[in-house]
Amino acid sequence: MLKCEHCNSENLEYYPDVDGGSWVNHIYEQTKDGWKIVVFTEDSDGKRKDVTNINVGDIYYNDGMPFMYCKDCTAELDGRRL
Numbered sequence: 001m002l003k004c005e006h007c008n009s010e011n012l013e014y015y016p017d018v019d020g021g022s023w024v025n026h027i028y029e030q031t032k033d034g035w036k037i038v039v040f041t042e043d044s045d046g047k048r049k050d051v052t053n054i055n056v057g058d059i060y061y062n063d064g065m066p067f068m069y070c071k072d073c074t075a076e077l078d079g080r081r082l
Helices: 056-062
Strands: 012-015 025-031 034-042 047-052 066-070 076-078
Touching: none
Parallel strands: none
Antiparallel strands: 012 066, 025 034, 034 047, 066 076
């Protein structure tokens, strides 16, 4: 688990598209109940891989400059230093 460098909280948000160069894609698909978000990446064959749930390794493998936000102390964090 990553922790905030300011308050030691684990209550973080990760923003994969803060610099406009996201490694994840997201779209909304219409369902009978409304619109549902679908979060995915594409492999070399163009097939979708669901990335609704990711781990720290996925972030550091795919994002050279991760940006995070601490929901407890409101610090903006450069993920490379966490």
